[in-house]
Amino acid sequence: MRVFTISVAAAALLLGPAGAAQASTPTVCQRLVPSAYGPTVWAGAESSTPLPADVIANWGQGYDGAGGGPGLSKNAADRSTIRQATARGIRVLGYVWTDYANNARRNPVQPSMTPAPLRAVEKEAMDWYRWYGVTRLFFDGSTTGTDDGQLSYYRRLYHYVHDHIPGGRVWINPGWYPPTAAYMRVTDVLMDFESSYDTLAASPPPHWVYRYPARRFASALQLPDSQSSSLAAALALTRADNVGHVYIADQEDYSALPRYWNAENADVAAACGARGTQPTDRGPGGARRGVKNVVLVF
Secondary structure (H helix, E strand, C coil): CCEEEECHHHHHHHHCCCCCCCCCEECCCCEECCEECCHHHHHHHHCCCCCCCEEEECCCCCHHHCCCCCCCCCCHHHHHHHHHHHHCCCEEEEEEECHHHCCCCCCCCCCCCCCCCHHHHHHHHHHHHHHHCCCEEEEECCCCCCCCCHHHHHHHHHHHHHHHCCCCEEEEECCCCCCCHHHHHCCCEEEEEEEEHHHHHCCCCCHHHHHCCHHHEEEEEECCHHHHHHHHHHHHHHHHCCCCEEEEECCCCCCCCCCCHHHHHHHHHHHHHCCCEECCCECHHHCECCCCCEEEEC
């Protein structure tokens, strides 16, 4: 194992200008959450050391042609895959597409959209539970708006999961920061960012994010293998942005683990196991802070 320490100057090159005199913030102990949208992801995740905490399962088929979900019927091979991951200690999240609450009040279905009535989404949540024993649901394609019934759509979904699935947990993914904390009342974990590393670097979270523990937030970043030298900087940014669950991928369709998966896994494990404080380059509300030392373990 080789350990490298990046100095303030080197970190500034990776993360942009910063005032080195600023104080660091407490460690954010992150958990890796790869999206298992391809068969090789499961094997790669299960053979990792350490294991990722969670995996988002998606069999690629859902209601009325939706591009993701538990499938159209119970499948013995899929059940075996989930049981094996669970036996290894990996928690499985079941993927369900909600198409931006497009059947919410005054938000009509557009020709290019897959209708997502609550009854269909609720049924898929129960399919994940009844067929595969999955109690954690990942609702993709969520909104950030609070008008026209969007927020009430996810509120009903949240209560449905908690009322009908023992130990149920809800993740929703708008992929961008909601303007207010209203969505924190309708989800257990909010994926408040899903985009490129360059976009992340230019887009700090709103102030309200720092009022909640990091375990309530997740981020998914696209970082091409050609930019893998920025992996440490990208992970440092997510920690600074109060993100407790993270996945950085080199393919937008999440069909395979990134080529730099081992380095990503090691970095997250090292930061989580580090004593004292974790350096950061952002303060609450996006103010830039100095990066002192970032330890990378490969």
